[in-house]
Amino acid sequence: MLIEDITVHVDNKPVYDITFNDSYDGLADILNRLGFSGKKICIVSETNVASLYLDAILISLNNEGIFNKVTTFIFNAGEENKNLDVVRDLYERLITEKFDRNDLLIALGGGVTGDLTGFAAATYLRGIDFVQIPTSLLSQVDSSIGGKTGVDFSSYKNMVGAFHMPRLVYMNQNSLKSLDKRQFISGMGEVLKHGLILDAGYYTWIKNNFSKIITLDYDTLCELVHRSCLIKRMVVEEDPTEKGKRALLNFGHTLGHALEKYMNFELLHGECVLIGSILASLISYNKGNIDKNTLTDIITTIKMFEIPALPKDIDIDKIIDYTRNDKKVVGDKIKFILLKSIGNAYIDMDVTKEDMRQAFTDYLDQYNM
Numbered sequence: 525m526l527i528e529d530i531t532v533h534v535d536n537k538p539v540y541d542i543t544f545n546d547s548y549d550g551l552a553d554i555l556n557r558l559g560f561s562g563k564k565i566c567i568v569s570e571t572n573v574a575s576l577y578l579d580a581i582l583i584s585l586n587n588e589g590i591f592n593k594v595t596t597f598i599f600n601a602g603e604e605n606k607n608l609d610v611v612r613d614l615y616e617r618l619i620t621e622k623f624d625r626n627d628l629l630i631a632l633g634g635g636v637t638g639d640l641t642g643f644a645a646a647t648y649l650r651g652i653d654f655v656q657i658p659t660s661l662l663s664q665v666d667s668s669i670g671g672k673t674g675v676d677f678s679s680y681k682n683m684v685g686a687f688h689m690p691r692l693v694y695m696n697q698n699s700l701k702s703l704d705k706r707q708f709i710s711g712m713g714e715v716l717k718h719g720l721i722l723d724a725g726y727y728t729w730i731k732n733n734f735s736k737i738i739t740l741d742y743d744t745l746c747e748l749v750h751r752s753c754l755i756k757r758m759v760v761e762e763d764p765t766e767k768g769k770r771a772l773l774n775f776g777h778t779l780g781h782a783l784e785k786y787m788n789f790e791l792l793h794g795e796c797v798l799i800g801s802i803l804a805s806l807i808s809y810n811k812g813n814i815d816k817n818t819l820t821d822i823i824t825t826i827k828m829f830e831i832p833a834l835p836k837d838i839d840i841d842k843i844i845d846y847t848r849n850d851k852k853v854v855g856d857k858i859k860f861i862l863l864k865s866i867g868n869a870y871i872d873m874d875v876t877k878e879d880m881r882q883a884f885t886d887y888l889d890q891y892n893m
């Protein structure tokens with residue numbers, strides 16, 4: 525299936541393309557066209573993804589013989605390695621290999637690799653170019669687009685970071701086939717969010733194509749990733765530095781992040797976002813924004829993706845307390861994202877602890893299975 529590239533603009537100027545591919549064969553050609561022939565390239569990846577896809581990329585880049593040198597930096601997979609120690613090791617490698625400002629980093633992996641590599645690229649020599657090759661669903665539909673880069677610091681997620689735009693986002697939808705089911709569903713948290721906050725038609729399409737999505741039908745996955753990328757592009761073009769509309773992308777994330785932390789990261793990010801999306805929908809319903817049919821429709825659709833049940837004895841107040849550390853807190857108010865209807869989200873500054881407590885109680889009583 526041939527899918528059209530998407531160009532992402534910053535301040536109305538085209539800055540990078542997102543390309544959709546079924547292999548890594550075309551990568552060298554695009555890098556050549558972007559002016560990287562004769563440059564050094566460092567492919568940054570982690571153990572899981574490198575074992576699956578690094579060889580194919582090395583073959584593609586080395587076959588052409590157009591780059592000065594192609595080197596690799598592989599770190600241990602996992603969020604716990606998205607930190608400054610790994611960035612420091614990467615800086616050391618780049619210095620040893622004499623990378624200069626004209627050279628290039630390639631992030632091959634999920635959101636962890638993309639965020640870490642982007643941050644190293646933003647800061648090494650005050651900024652060098654980088655390319656995103658996202659391999660997880662979450663990174664293809666969300667984290668590789670928009671230029672948000674960063675690492676975790678102590679127990680604080682994404683506490684250190686920078687905005688730094690990639691020169692290219694090169695996706696291979698076939699790489700999604702090696703994701704395990706939980707990781708795939710985790711990515712669906714962001715996909716459903718796109719429909720819920722901005723595009724009712726897309727939400728309905730996801731619902732109607734559930735069985736093709738969950739069985740990883742190639743053409744369906746291509747359409748899904750493409751549609752999500754179009755939504756993410758629209759939001760980041762309108763609000764590149766998260767001062768306004770981009771906050772809508774936090775739908776499901778305020779309580780989702782708090783839950784992720786409370787559960788000690790035993791649940792995946794997207795699983796918590798899916799539960800957080802149900803909680804935000806419950807608050808929207810309890811405030812009278814959406815009717816019961818709409819709420820039921822949302823919960824039934826999210827539940828099709830088999831999200832794990834929460835322990836019955838969770839400490840709701842502790843989870844709510846964790847929302848106070850959220851980056852969305854303004855003074856003592858939380859920038860909560862709620863729905864007016866499916867496809868129409870807004871920022872609500874008046875969500876109280878009691879609203880959150882009620883939503884959690886409703887969830888545990890009626891939907892936690």
Ligand SMILES: NC(=O)c1ccc[n+]([C@@H]2O[C@H](COP(=O)([O-])OP(=O)(O)OC[C@H]3O[C@@H](n4cnc5c(N)ncnc54)[C@H](O)[C@@H]3O)[C@@H](O)[C@H]2O)c1
Nearest residue numbers: 572601634635636637659660662663667672699702703707
């Ligand atoms: N920058 C942004 O705008 C943004 C947005 C959302 C999330 N994020 C960040 O993204 C990260 C989460 O991303 P993620 O879920 O991709 O995490 P991840 O990079 O850890 O990938 C998830 C798991 O899937 C594996 N994996 C990745 N691609 C694979 C493939 N094709 N086949 C088999 N296994 C594969 C990884 O090895 C890992 O075990 C978080 O750190 C989050 O903060 C950033």
